[in-house]
Amino acid sequence: MSGFLIVWSDVRPDLNTDYLHWFTREHALERVSTPGFLSVRLFTTRLPTAHRYLILYDLESPEVVSSPAYVAKLNQPSQWTQRVFPTLTNFMRAGGRVAHEAGMGQGSTITALTLPDVMPDNGATLVADLVNGDRISAARLYETDRERTSVKTKEKEVRGGDDRSFAGMLVVEGLDEQAVRQTLARQIAPELVRGSTVGTAIYNQVFCLQKRDT
DSSP, X not given: OOEEEEEEEEEOGGGHHHHHHHIIIIIHHHHHTSTTEEEEEEEEEEOSSSEEEEEEEXXXXXXXXXXXXXXXXXXXXXXXXXXXXXXXXXXXXEEEEEEEEEESSOOSEEEEEEESSOOOTTHHHHHHHHTTSTTXXXXXXXXXXXXXXXXXXXHHHHHOSXXXXXXXXXXXXXXXXXXXXXXXXXXXXXXXXXXXXXXXXXXXXXXXXXXGGO
């Protein structure tokens, strides 16, 4: 059973370069070098007044979200992290297990829908049907472990307040934006789309780091 960790945040345009330098030159390596972390991908979408970033970590197991090695790093944020975190807005974070997945590989373009209250009963069928769509490479249904995600740490203090959370998340990965938008419109139940607290933004990958590269 593999795990995940996902983070959303908005960054002001004037702070965008500093954020990207922080993430690609320090934070990604610091995270992926942690035992149990396998890789990280950074995605972005442009909002009217900000850049929204989505960070998706692949983990060996759900337990990594609250592992001693990871929590130790959360309690010792670098000076750069302490400078960046208070500037982030609309912050959301969740971790847990990969409940169902279908397809192969990764796509350059994704959408991520939060499931605020309950996981769908037909999860395995849902992701299997989605990858039959044109130019869709993979679909994954993630289930949040709210207890593990809610561990109190120094980084949370720096950000201010607890993380907003949700029951689960549906991620659809495609080869281009049109394919993902068509899947949203034609293959995903309207109630899942309406219920997403982060909307239906399309994200493009801008950075990736694998464990073997650390």
